[in-house]
Amino acid sequence: MSRRTVLITGASAGIGAAMARVYAAEGWDLILTARREAALDALADETRRIGANVTVLTADLAEPGAPEALVAQITARGLTVDGLVNNAGFSLTTGFLATKPEQHAGSIRVMLTAPVELSRLLLPGMVGRRFGRILNVASIAGLMPATGGDTLYGPIKSFLIKASQGLRLEMQGTGVHVTALCPGYTFTEFHDINGSRADVTSAYPAWMWMTAEAVARAGYDAVEANRPRVIPGWRNRLLSIIPKLLPNGVALSIIAGHARRLKRL
Numbered sequence: 001m002s003r004r005t006v007l008i009t010g011a012s013a014g015i016g017a018a019m020a021r022v023y024a025a026e027g028w029d030l031i032l033t034a035r036r037e038a039a040l041d042a043l044a045d046e047t048r049r050i051g052a053n054v055t056v057l058t059a060d061l062a063e064p065g066a067p068e069a070l071v072a073q074i075t076a077r078g079l080t081v082d083g084l085v086n087n088a089g090f091s092l093t094t095g096f097l098a099t100k101p102e103q104h105a106g107s108i109r110v111m112l113t114a115p116v117e118l119s120r121l122l123l124p125g126m127v128g129r130r131f132g133r134i135l136n137v138a139s140i141a142g143l144m145p146a147t148g149g150d151t152l153y154g155p156i157k158s159f160l161i162k163a164s165q166g167l168r169l170e171m172q173g174t175g176v177h178v179t180a181l182c183p184g185y186t187f188t189e190f191h192d193i194n195g196s197r198a199d200v201t202s203a204y205p206a207w208m209w210m211t212a213e214a215v216a217r218a219g220y221d222a223v224e225a226n227r228p229r230v231i232p233g234w235r236n237r238l239l240s241i242i243p244k245l246l247p248n249g250v251a252l253s254i255i256a257g258h259a260r261r262l263k264r265l
């Protein structure tokens with residue numbers, strides 16, 4: 001069988017970089033994208049050493065039209081995409097009104113519009129070849145009541161989880177698997193970038209966190225098994241169930257306490 005190629009967004013750090021290592025170890029070739037070229041080049045060198053053919057394409061997915069331009073570059077290089085990991089993401093913890101409208105729009109483009117557009121552009125080829133994998137990196141936040149301070153983040157991730165479910169149903173019998181990956185707290189650059197590292201570290205002990213490697217492996221295994229959704233770690237699975245068992249008012253006040261602990265309210 002010829003080698004498969006996966007396009008991974010947000011591959012310059014964290015879960016995306018860990019995904020690249022997992023896919024390379026499983027014998028896939030890689031197309032790595034993010035904004036930071038040096039980090040992508042370093043990861044490309046590393047994964048080439050374990051046998052992967054790697055292409056680096058920088059893109060800012062907050063820019064309108066970026067997914068289309070990215071796919072055009074891939075096509076121009078004669079590459080075929082068999083797997084897509086929609087992973088790029090970040091949270092804005094500054095509060096709804098203190099966040100500029102273009103920052104809101106950018107976060108929606110990176111985490112919601114880009115996954116939809118990349119899926120729409122790449123799925124016809126996958127269906128035509130009767131093989132495809134789409135792994136959408138959502139979050140446990142998409143399964144919980146919405147919190148304040150980063151008000152749009154949870155709803156964006158809920159969208160991704162539900163869109164994955166619907167798409168998975170539409171893809172049945174085509175050879176294309178679609179899975180939503182819902183990590184809990186994961187050691188990456190995420191909380192450095194949103195400025196909450198000190199608060200989350202003091203509010204949530206190390207045992208509540210997982211490594212990016214464990215999260216990436218859980219995602220890879222789940223999409224290969226064509227599971228609709230995966231929540232890595234039993235503690236996160238338990239956390240995702242508790243709000244559903246409580247009356248809505250109680251669940252909302254627990255989540256408000258979480259936002260206050262992180263100084264977001």
Ligand SMILES: NC(=O)c1ccc[n+]([C@@H]2O[C@H](COP(=O)([O-])OP(=O)(O)OC[C@H]3O[C@@H](n4cnc5c(N)ncnc54)[C@H](OP(=O)(O)O)[C@@H]3O)[C@@H](O)[C@H]2O)c1
Binds near residue numbers: 013061191
């Ligand atoms: N860490 C957690 O606790 C956690 C929990 C649940 C879900 N998640 C989700 O996991 C995914 C990966 O996050 P992570 O934890 O690995 O965070 P990370 O270490 O900060 O990595 C985020 C990645 O997204 C890329 N990215 C950000 N903005 C971008 C843009 N405008 N255009 C293109 N790429 C962009 C970054 O690359 P450049 O900066 O080089 O562009 C980087 O590669 C996200 O979708 C996040 O919501 C994380």
